[in-house]
Amino acid sequence: MTNNRTASSSATVGILALQGAYEAHAKTLAALDVTTRLIRTPDQLFTLEGTPSVDGLIIPGGESTTMLKFLERNGFLESLSSLVRTLPTFGTCAGAILLANDVQNPPQISLSALDITIERNAYGRQIDSSILTAPTKLPGAPLEMVFIRAPRITRTGPEVETLATRDEFPVLVRQGHLLAATFHPELGHDLRVHQLFLDLIASHRVHSHATVDS
Numbered sequence: 001m002t003n004n005r006t007a008s009s010s011a012t013v014g015i016l017a018l019q020g021a022y023e024a025h026a027k028t029l030a031a032l033d034v035t036t037r038l039i040r041t042p043d044q045l046f047t048l049e050g051t052p053s054v055d056g057l058i059i060p061g062g063e064s065t066t067m068l069k070f071l072e073r074n075g076f077l078e079s080l081s082s083l084v085r086t087l088p089t090f091g092t093c094a095g096a097i098l099l100a101n102d103v104q105n106p107p108q109i110s111l112s113a114l115d116i117t118i119e120r121n122a123y124g125r126q127i128d129s130s131i132l133t134a135p136t137k138l139p140g141a142p143l144e145m146v147f148i149r150a151p152r153i154t155r156t157g158p159e160v161e162t163l164a165t166r167d168e169f170p171v172l173v174r175q176g177h178l179l180a181a182t183f184h185p186e187l188g189h190d191l192r193v194h195q196l197f198l199d200l201i202a203s204h205r206v207h208s209h210a211t212v213d214s
């Protein structure tokens with residue numbers, strides 16, 4: 001059956017709402033007129049037919065160890081892990097840690113979807129919460145970035161594109177349908193990173209429909 005939604009029709013974005021900065025993402029997406037759905041249980045990820053219930057998913061910042069405690073119940077981690085193989089997903093800070101293939105300082109389990117190595121709390125303790133302006137490949141002026149106990153991406157795989165850096169380390173990366181930031185775009189006023197994610201959802205839809213319909 002052909003899905004008659006087009007790339008220009010509005011997407012529904014799920015936001016993992018177990019802990020952390022999920023409300024701020026919901027507000028940012030509301031400012032972009034996007035429908036959001038807070039996801040708190042594994043069954044909310046899927047429709048009754050077993051297809052994804054949302055067009056894209058945000059895994060917010062917060063504390064990745066705390067989120068993992070919730071995710072390790074009721075098969076949540078396994079469901080999420082299979083979903084993020086194909087569903088456009090944007091991880092910010094703790095969300096980027098959860099998406100990474102390889103987590104260090106200390107090592108911890110993850111969804112192993114994004115081909116990066118990420119070091120937790122890499123800039124020191126709470127004092128390293130800062131707002132910086134740094135260059136980006138996104139169109140427009142340099143990007144304002146809010147860092148809170150941020151991790152550092154220390155390796156990117158060959159499929160990973162770096163879209164912004166801090167002191168030459170990647171802070172915004174994309175790999176196909178996956179986007180990750182080590183800062184908190186939902187806490188700033190700049191909507192470009194969320195817009196980029198919406199564009200990624202739209203192009204993913206066009207691509208997957210072209211594949212299904214051809």
Ligand SMILES: NC(=O)CC[C@H](N)C(=O)O
Nearest residue numbers: 061062063064093094148
């Ligand atoms: N702002 C954040 O999301 C911080 C991430 C947190 N330090 C962690 O390791 O999970």
